[in-house]
Amino acid sequence: MLDNNKKGIELSMNVVVIAILVILVLIFVALFFTGGFTGLIAKLKALVQGSSIEIGVVQSTCNGYCNNFDLVTGASSKETIWNEYCDVKRDIDLNSNGKIDPGEKKSCDEFTTCGSIDCNNPP
Numbered sequence: 001m002l003d004n005n006k007k008g009i010e011l012s013m014n015v016v017v018i019a020i021l022v023i024l025v026l027i028f029v030a031l032f033f034t035g036g037f038t039g040l041i042a043k044l045k046a047l048v049q050g051s052s053i054e055i056g057v058v059q060s061t062c063n064g065y066c067n068n069f070d071l072v073t074g075a076s077s078k079e080t081i082w083n084e085y086c087d088v089k090r091d092i093d094l095n096s097n098g099k100i101d102p103g104e105k106k107s108c109d110e111f112t113t114c115g116s117i118d119c120n121n122p123p
């Protein structure tokens with residue numbers, strides 16, 4: 001009696017696992033045909049590489065540098081932040097097509113404003 005119950009539970013577990021797999025496959029097929037696949041790959045790549053191409057995320061990174069510039073003391077720290085803000089080109093998916101097109105590499109000062117960092121004046 002108890003054994004029968006156990007088998008029933010194992011069976012329904014299998015059904016649940018298979019159902020989840022089928023749903024995943026369907027999602028992949030749907031993405032493939034809607035062209036969302038390339039976007040997804042680009043996003044996964046960005047996730048793995050630790051760099052984001054979402055403009056909102058890059059913006060908050062840049063704003064973080066902006067806020068930290070006034071907080072840090074020491075010339076070398078200020079210089080590092082200045083470089084990150086003014087010099088480093090970041091991948092930003094401006095037209096949200098999931099990949100970096102020509103002209104979508106920008107430094108922070110090209111798409112955010114920062115009162116405390118003057119890119120014409122290195123520290």
Ligand SMILES: [Ca+2]
Binds near residue numbers: 098100101
């Ligand atoms: Ca793009």
